[in-house]
Amino acid sequence: MFLSRLSLENFRNFTKKEFHFENGINVLWGKNATGKSNLIEAIYFSLTGKPSRAGKEDELIQFSLPYARIETCVEKKKKKFILEASLERIEGNSTRKILKLNRNPIRRVSELMGEFKAVLFSPQDQSLVQGEPFYRRRFLDFMLCQTSKMYLHSYMKYQGVKDQRNSLLKQTHSSAELFPWNSKLIESGSQLLLKRLEILPELSVLSQKAHHFLCQSESLELQYLSSFPLPEQHKRDLETIQESFEKALAETAQEEKKRGITLVGPHRDDMKIFINNLDARLFASQGQQKTAALSMRLAEGMFFEKMEEEPPVYLLDDCFSELDSDRQHDFCDFFFKNTQTILTLSQEPTPDLKLFPSIKLTNSGKETVTYGISG
Numbered sequence: 001m002f003l004s005r006l007s008l009e010n011f012r013n014f015t016k017k018e019f020h021f022e023n024g025i026n027v028l029w030g031k032n033a034t035g036k037s038n039l040i041e042a043i044y045f046s047l048t049g050k051p052s053r054a055g056k057e058d059e060l061i062q063f064s065l066p067y068a069r070i071e072t073c074v075e076k077k078k079k080k081f082i083l084e085a086s087l088e089r090i091e092g093n094s095t096r097k098i099l100k101l102n103r104n105p106i107r108r109v110s111e112l113m114g115e116f117k118a119v120l121f122s123p124q125d126q127s128l129v130q131g132e133p134f135y136r137r138r139f140l141d142f143m144l145c146q147t148s149k150m151y152l153h154s155y156m157k158y159q160g161v162k163d164q165r166n167s168l169l170k171q172t173h174s175s176a177e178l179f180p181w182n183s184k185l186i187e188s189g190s191q192l193l194l195k196r197l198e199i200l201p202e203l204s205v206l207s208q209k210a211h212h213f214l215c216q217s218e219s220l221e222l223q224y225l226s227s228f229p230l231p232e233q234h235k236r237d238l239e240t241i242q243e244s245f246e247k248a249l250a251e252t253a254q255e256e257k258k259r260g261i262t263l264v265g266p267h268r269d270d271m272k273i274f275i276n277n278l279d280a281r282l283f284a285s286q287g288q289q290k291t292a293a294l295s296m297r298l299a300e301g302m303f304f305e306k307m308e309e310e311p312p313v314y315l316l317d318d319c320f321s322e323l324d325s326d327r328q329h330d331f332c333d334f335f336f337k338n339t340q341t342i343l344t345l346s347q348e349p350t351p352d353l354k355l356f357p358s359i360k361l362t363n364s365g366k367e368t369v370t371y372g373i374s375g
């Protein structure tokens with residue numbers, strides 16, 4: 001996939017701006033607060049219809065202005081697309097979002113799910129390794145929702161069933177009332193679990209591959225951590241997972257009644273990350289955690305590429321702060337020959353990176369564009 005043009009109107013600090021990008025690596029550099037992360041966020045938002053950072057969507061609109069608009073030209077499998085996203089302030093701090101594809105309105109954000117794949121790495125991704133299990137589940141879910149319609153369907157179903165089951169658990173209820181919710185939970189939840197377990201070994205290998213490039217002396221491994229005992233590996237299929245899930249629900253029934261929430265299932269699972277066979281959440285340094293998170297993001301991109309036979313757009317915000325300059329060059333060479341990558345730097349690019357087209361952002365809003373220095 002290739003993003004050729006991005007036009008911004010009232011998006012965060014950009015009042016009116018148009019950017020052109022090349023295939024391959026594009027470097028975006030400038031001092032702090034010149035809008036590098038905002039630009040990455042705008043690209044991500046226009047491709048997915050979702051904000052990349054936590055917070056309310058009205059924060060994306062330039063302070064005290066009524067609306068923001070982003071228009072993006074994308075090429076996918078040799079076809080051209082125009083994506084438009086606009087946000088309008090309505091009363092309070094809520095917003096109305098309008099998304100269009102080739103000038104036709106998109107009714108629901110989920111229709112965009114997986115259509116235009118972007119892999120975003122940001123410094124906050126350290127949470128993937130060091131944060132609560134929620135971050136790792138979100139990583140897996142979002143990756144799978146984008147590559148499997150069946151997963152997306154089961155995922156939405158599971159969320160709904162789990163919420164309704166939780167409200168029932170909070171009230172006085174009989175086992176007979178709970179029973180149909182158990183069956184639905186087991187049905188959709190086991191689909192999620194089966195798919196997650198199926199891709200995890202592959203994801204672990206891809207992460208290891210990326211990590212080896214960033215950091216040759218270290219190994220990286222991912223392992224699934226289920227909230228209930230799983231069937232033995234060679235016996236794992238939908239039926240045996242359903243049986244185990246059912247057994248676990250029966251075993252936690254008393255506790256669930258007391259606490260009023262669903263205590264087992266894919267919404268309580270986690271993924272363990274090992275660097276050199278040590279639990280990275282507990283023992284890795286900040287730098288190691290950040291590099292491992294970057295490796296996981298690159299693995300996500302390789303996974304997309306395999307599913308789609310076309311690489312996604314990589315948006316790498318401040319990914320080089322932990323890598324020395326030799327690694328930076330190898331890194332670019334290895335991953336992104338036929339891939340579009342937009343990366344940000346808070347310092348002037350090193351001579352190696354100067355070979356690539358670059359945009360220098362400044363606080364005055366006057367950017368300088370260089371199309372790479374040959375040789």
Ligand SMILES: Nc1ncnc2c1ncn2[C@@H]1O[C@H](COP(=O)(O)OP(=O)(O)O)[C@@H](O)[C@H]1O
Binds near residue numbers: 059062
């Ligand atoms: N809604 C907004 N309207 C106007 N300016 C904004 C808005 N949101 C953030 N900014 C400004 O954007 C700047 C930060 O941009 P950012 O992209 O994070 O910089 P960096 O280049 O360091 O990544 C800050 O100066 C902030 O005030």
Ligand SMILES: [Mg+2]
Binds near residue numbers: 036037038317
């Ligand atoms: Mg930034």
